[in-house]
């Protein structure tokens with residue numbers, strides 16, 4: 224089975240405006256689809272591909288212009304310093320999980336298979352979805368389902384999970400799926416279960432926290448004129464990226480100078496997010512929720 228089919232490939236690579244001798248970061252290497260395309264444009268340049276999942280290692284291209292970094296992308300600044308690189312010409316991040324994660328039953332990301340409730344992208348991390356479901360306070364579960372899954376009846380769901388786990392621990396995707404099914408209409412069951420699984424996945428991998436750290440590190444590492452290209456897959460992360468590119472901070476607060484002019488380190492390359500064409504979505508259904516945002520560091 225294919226590891227991952229890259230989303231918005233042409234659009235994201237064009238947005239990076241690659242210089243043949245430039246230095247680039249692919250923050251989410253995965254199946255290496257975007258990286259392979261970046262490498263085609265490089266001569267003396269170099270690409271650093273980050274992925275926190277060791278499985279991605281199997282896709283490392285055979286190229287002297289490439290270095291794989293098996294770490295969380297929130298550490299890009301730290302690692303660039305380690306490699307003696309002060310600034311880079313472009314950063315690409317294609318957020319979230321890969322098809323490989325969804326299609327590998329034992330990783331526990333999908334309710335299509337019965338498997339342990341895991342959902343860790345970094346397989347060395349401690350926190351699993353089972354730990355969250357079996358140990359978090361009801362109020363914290365409710366918050367996760369509401370905020371990260373946008374689940375309307377998060378209250379009922381959390382209450383029931385706590386009741387069920389008192390009878391026996393909820394260890395498998397199947398158990399969680401059967402609990403979830405009771406709280407939704409069969410017509411929208413797949414969407415509802417996806418929301419439950421998405422919410423837990425975001426918590427397991429601290430996706431909002433690391434995205435915040437990554438955006439700030441990216442701003443520090445990019446050179447003036449450098450491109451920041453991000454593909455998001457849900458509204459929470461898209462809002463954070465949109466705010467950050469508009470203002471230079473995640474809350475979206477616009478700082479003004481003495482004369483009232485808005486101060487931001489970025490200039491938007493795309494005024495609005497770019498979304499995949501109907502043709503791309505038809506070929507690759509995973510692309511359906513993708514949004515591409517691009518900004519550059521203002522040259523002073």
Ligand SMILES: C[S@@+](CC[C@H](N)C(=O)[O-])C[C@H]1O[C@@H](n2cnc3c(N)ncnc32)[C@H](O)[C@@H]1O
Nearest residue numbers: 229251253254255256257274275276295296317
């Ligand atoms: C959507 S896939 C990227 C696919 C890739 N663009 C391709 O063409 O194959 C996201 C990848 O980023 C990795 N990832 C997600 N969050 C990460 C993080 N905080 N640090 C490092 N890697 C991360 C995941 O393990 C996954 O392999």
